[in-house]
Amino acid sequence: MRFLALSLLVCLAGCTPGADVISRYDDRTGFNEFYTPEHEIFRDRKAIMVVRPVMIERSGTRAYGVLTNIRRRVPNGPIVETMYSGNVQLQYQRHDRLLTHCIDGCQRAEVGVIHLTEAAFRTAARTGLPLRVQGRRGRYEGIVPGILFRQVLDRLR
Numbered sequence: 001m002r003f004l005a006l007s008l009l010v011c012l013a014g015c016t017p018g019a020d021v022i023s024r025y026d027d028r029t030g031f032n033e034f035y036t037p038e039h040e041i042f043r044d045r046k047a048i049m050v051v052r053p054v055m056i057e058r059s060g061t062r063a064y065g066v067l068t069n070i071r072r073r074v075p076n077g078p079i080v081e082t083m084y085s086g087n088v089q090l091q092y093q094r095h096d097r098l099l100t101h102c103i104d105g106c107q108r109a110e111v112g113v114i115h116l117t118e119a120a121f122r123t124a125a126r127t128g129l130p131l132r133v134q135g136r137r138g139r140y141e142g143i144v145p146g147i148l149f150r151q152v153l154d155r156l157r
Contacts, residue, residue, distance in 0.1 A: 021151050021154075022034070022036070023155065032057045033055075034054065034152050034155050035053065035054040035055070037052065039145065041131065041142025041144060042142040046072055046073055046074050048070070048071045048107075051142075051148075052067045053148045053149045063115070064117065066114040066144060068133075069110075070110050070133065072107060073107055078109070079097075084131070084132045085132070096112075125153055129146075
């Protein structure tokens with residue numbers, strides 16, 4: 001009976017979600033970072049898009065955004081040209097194009113950040129952030145759930 005109870009406890013512990021918000025301090029740069037685990041908002045036969053809202057602060061100054069990772073499961077990696085939320089073009093900055101998730105072959109990815117104002121970040125916490133990505137090799141649409149932004153904001157209190 002004890003073995004059964006212990007086995008059940010171990011199985012349930014494996015099913016619990018990870019931390020809502022990851023916080024990290026970089027003593028080299030002095031930045032505090034707060035971000036959620038990756039959240040998938042788009043998937044089809046050819047591509048996957050994952051996002052994570054982020055807030056970075058140093059010396060009382062804060063920056064807000066959404067980290068993006070778009071991977072293609074076919075040859076030719078993604079090349080993002082523009083990102084929109086509704087009819088508003090977002091300020092997107094590509095960080096890198098790389099090979100990722102190498103298990104049986106590697107997926108080509110583009111990683112970057114959507115810069116947001118504090119007001120836009122707080123609005124997204126209430127409404128979510130619909131994204132429409134237009135790239136040279138595909139279009140991707142999804143919604144970053146408002147709960148992810150709220151979790152980051154709640155961590156700051």
